[in-house]
Amino acid sequence: xxxxxxxxxxxxxxxxxxxxxxxxxxxxxxxxxxxxxxxxxxxxxxxxxxxxxxxxxxxxxxxxxxxxxxxxxxxxxxxxxxxxxxxxxxxxxxxxxxxxxxxxxxxxxxxxxxxxxxxxxxxxxxxxxxxxxxxxxxxxxxxxxxxxxxxxxxxxxxxxxxxxxxxxxxxxxxxxxxxxxxxxxxxxxxxxxxxxxxxxxxxxxxxxxxxxxxxxxxxxxxxxxxxxxxxxxxxxxxxxxxxxxxxxxxxxxxxxxxxxxxxxxxxxxxxxxxxxxxxxxxxxxxxxxxxxxxxxxxxxxxxxxxxxxxxxxxxxxxxxxxxxxxxxxxxxxxxxxxxxxxxxxxxxxxxxxxxxxxxxxxxxxxxxxxxxxxxxxxxxxxxxxxxxxxxxxxxxxxxxxxxxxxxxxxxxxxxxxxxxxxxxxxxxxxxxxxxxxxxxxxxxxxxxxxxxxxxxxxxxxxxxxxxxxxxxxxxxxxxxxxxxxxxxxxxxxxxxxxxxxxxxxxxxxxxxxxxxxxxxxxxxxxxxxxxxxxxxxxxxxxxxxxxxxxxxxxxxxxxxxxxxxxxxxxxxxxxxxxxxxxxxxxxxxxxxxxxxxxxxxxxxxxxxxxxxxxxxxxxxxxxxxxxxxxxxxxxxxxxxxxxxxxxxxxxxxxxxxxxxxxxxxxxxxxxxxxxxxxxxxxxxxxxxxxxxxxxxxxxxxxxxxxxxxxxx
Numbered sequence: 001x002x003x004x005x006x007x008x009x010x011x012x013x014x015x016x017x018x019x020x021x022x023x024x025x026x027x028x029x030x031x032x033x034x035x036x037x038x039x040x041x042x043x044x045x046x047x048x049x050x051x052x053x054x055x056x057x058x059x060x061x062x063x064x065x066x067x068x069x070x071x072x073x074x075x076x077x078x079x080x081x082x083x084x085x086x087x088x089x090x091x092x093x094x095x096x097x098x099x100x101x102x103x104x105x106x107x108x109x110x111x112x113x114x115x116x117x118x119x120x121x122x123x124x125x126x127x128x129x130x131x132x133x134x135x136x137x138x139x140x141x142x143x144x145x146x147x148x149x150x151x152x153x154x155x156x157x158x159x160x161x162x163x164x165x166x167x168x169x170x171x172x173x174x175x176x177x178x179x180x181x182x183x184x185x186x187x188x189x190x191x192x193x194x195x196x197x198x199x200x201x202x203x204x205x206x207x208x209x210x211x212x213x214x215x216x217x218x219x220x221x222x223x224x225x226x227x228x229x230x231x232x233x234x235x236x237x238x239x240x241x242x243x244x245x246x247x248x249x250x251x252x253x254x255x256x257x258x259x260x261x262x263x264x265x266x267x268x269x270x271x272x273x274x275x276x277x278x279x280x281x282x283x284x285x286x287x288x289x290x291x292x293x294x295x296x297x298x299x300x301x302x303x304x305x306x307x308x309x310x311x312x313x314x315x316x317x318x319x320x321x322x323x324x325x326x327x328x329x330x331x332x333x334x335x336x337x338x339x340x341x342x343x344x345x346x347x348x349x350x351x352x353x354x355x356x357x358x359x360x361x362x363x364x365x366x367x368x369x370x371x372x373x374x375x376x377x378x379x380x381x382x383x384x385x386x387x388x389x390x391x392x393x394x395x396x397x398x399x400x401x402x403x404x405x406x407x408x409x410x411x412x413x414x415x416x417x418x419x420x421x422x423x424x425x426x427x428x429x430x431x432x433x434x435x436x437x438x439x440x441x442x443x444x445x446x447x448x449x450x451x452x453x454x455x456x457x458x459x460x461x462x463x464x465x466x467x468x469x470x471x472x473x474x475x476x477x478x479x480x481x482x483x484x485x486x487x488x489x490x491x492x493x494x495x496x497x498x499x500x501x502x503x504x505x506x507x508x509x510x511x512x513x514x515x516x517x518x519x520x521x522x523x524x525x526x527x528x529x530x531x532x533x534x535x536x537x538x539x540x541x542x543x544x545x546x547x548x549x550x551x552x553x554x555x556x557x558x559x560x561x562x563x564x565x566x567x568x569x570x571x572x573x574x575x576x577x578x579x580x581x582x583x584x585x586x587x588x589x590x591x592x593x594x595x596x597x598x599x600x601x602x603x604x605x606x607x608x609x610x611x612x613x614x615x616x617x618x619x620x621x622x623x624x625x626x627x628x629x630x631x632x633x634x635x636x637x638x639x640x641x642x643x644x645x646x647x648x649x650x651x652x653x654x655x656x657x658x659x660x661x662x663x664x665x666x667x668x669x670x671x672x673x674x675x676x677x678x679x680x681x682x683x684x685x686x687x688x689x690x691x692x693x694x695x696x697x698x699x700x701x702x703x704x705x706x707x708x709x710x711x712x
Contacts, residue, residue, distance in 0.1 A: 041080025068144035098150030270425025497652030548632025
């Protein structure tokens with residue numbers, strides 16, 4: 001390898017030196033006199049809730065006469081409209097006062113799980129920080145359990161970051177000002193499937209049952225066709241959709257009349273687009289907007305640029321559209337025209353502008369070392385890989401030989417450079433292995449974990465979509481273990497006791513006096529839940545967000561049943577609902593095998609998998625055996641193979657319904673845990689009562705070798 005290029009000095013925490021506060025969203029309620037003037041980013045109190053929102057004395061005023069069940073039957077989104085970045089720490093600023101002191105549930109922009117928003121009987125101006133774990137752009141407040149009133153003076157979301165380098169924006173549309181006819185653009189008789197990916201289209205439209213289809217078959221219909229271009233009295237040209245009619249006969253939908261602005265290509269997650277257009281209508285009305293796929297009318301997602309309120313005068317829309325995971329691979333913005341006004345409405349659009357960032361293209365890398373705590377990627381210093389004729393690949397070396405402080409164990413490689421969001425939106429990913437070619441794919445915000453910390457030469461073959469990693473110096477690269485040597489063969493039997501009926505099941509069975517308003521006694525009586533019986537596979541350490549793990553086991557039951565799974569911390573420490581999905585148990589042994597990426601919703605706290613064994617009410621026996629729990633690269637075994645310290649169960653009616661280590665005596669939890677099921681060699685690991693590994697300095701009750709001790 002003759003041409004090697006070195007990337008160095010990437011591991012500085014740049015925020016400390018160049019931190020700047022950015023305001024992401026802000027609302028000052030003193031600017032409003034009526035609640036109708038304020039734009040919510042989601043629905044407020046539902047019709048069933050005895051609670052309402054209003055503007056009083058320059059504040060958002062919440063008033064509730066009684067609690068709702070569930071609490072989320074009364075909720076609202078007071079801030080939204082931008083997509084937060086996963087991994088960024090945001091600060092919520094607020095000023096609030098209530099008639100009673102109580103916390104309400106809050107889901108911040110990108111924050112999961114739910115946090116708590118404190119309300120006291122005195123005015124409080126405060127802040128709290130949270131890390132974005134999901135690209136969800138709305139602030140959600142759930143207040144169904146708050147009985148009384150509270151006032152919010154203002155809300156603001158900020159974050160600290162580095163000033164982005166200025167970027168140039170490129171116009172993507174051909175005829176945004178409607179100055180050329182469709183015939184001049186060659187679009188008069190075009191079918192959608194004839195459109196090439198690089199053809200820059202402006203606008204398409206659809207009107208229910210009143211149009212001539214402009215496809216080459218010339219038949220009447222309501223399929224999309226190039227929007228009509230008109231000349232107004234002042235000589236200005238504009239796009240028009242004539243006579244859009246809302247539901248007058250009970251058979252219409254909001255999308256029966258539509259207008260599209262279409263991109264020349266699909267969008268990757270994290271891409272930023274600058275959108276501008278002028279708009280008016282023949283009567284005041286509102287439209288909502290959606291994301292569609294390449295063919296107009298091919299719906300993808302309900303979320304786009306929000307609702308647009310039309311008046312009879314020209315207005316201007318300007319905004320940055322950040323593509324989230326739901327919008328990714330979309331092509332166009334659709335306007336659902338006139339969903340409310342019963343009479344025919346003409347809609348006008350003009351000066352359409354669709355701009356994308358001008359970015360440097362190629363292959364670029366930035367690096368970090370998570371083992372040393374220096375994990376801030378500096379995208380401004382991302383270095384370009386250079387093509388080597390000898391290797392027939394793009395090549396770079398990360399780290400500096402002879403300098404351990406420069407070692408890296410993680411890299412991000414992108415196909416663009418010039419903006420941090422764009423860099424992250426265009427990354428590539430693979431499962432890196434030493435001294436071998438591996439396949440790579442596209443992956444937004446993808447971090448490539450190297451086989452070990454050190455200095456690495458990386459080759460990228462962008463023709464064959466493969467990467468090669470060669471260690472120059474560094475920590476020893478772990479060789480993969482044989483999964484068959486990491487099997488815990490214990491056959492775990494969970495005697496799932498019959499659970500109580502749930503409130504929903506009681507409602508369906510007609511057992512409630514008032515199905516819409518169950519009493520407290522009824523709720524206490526019908527309190528059954530899917531998690532009343534559980535099985536837990538608990539790893540020896542917590543797992544990082546994005547880390548891949550390998551899980552394999554066999555399972556069956558005495559009676560067929562569906563079992564849900566969750567991401568957890570210890571036995572019962574719920575983190576996220578996804579888990580590994582549902583398992584359909586039969587009376588015959590089956591095998592589950594999969595490699596799973598730890599989701600961002602765990603906040604890096606997951607160490608276990610929980611299986612909820614009470615989807616069905618009836619008692620049942622569930623069996624698990626031959627369990628393998630390893631890292632995705634199979635270099636680390638995450639559970640003991642000779643004991644049951646990582647295998648816990650919860651059985652209704654046993655041990656006061658508290659989880660316990662399988663194979664121990666649940667009837668005598670205070671006198672010690674004993675009778676390990678397979679009597680194999682003892683382990684030196686120590687756990688707390690939640691099943692979490694602890695150090696030898698830990699004080700309190702611990703579990704070692706299946707027995708309880710008091711560590712002093």
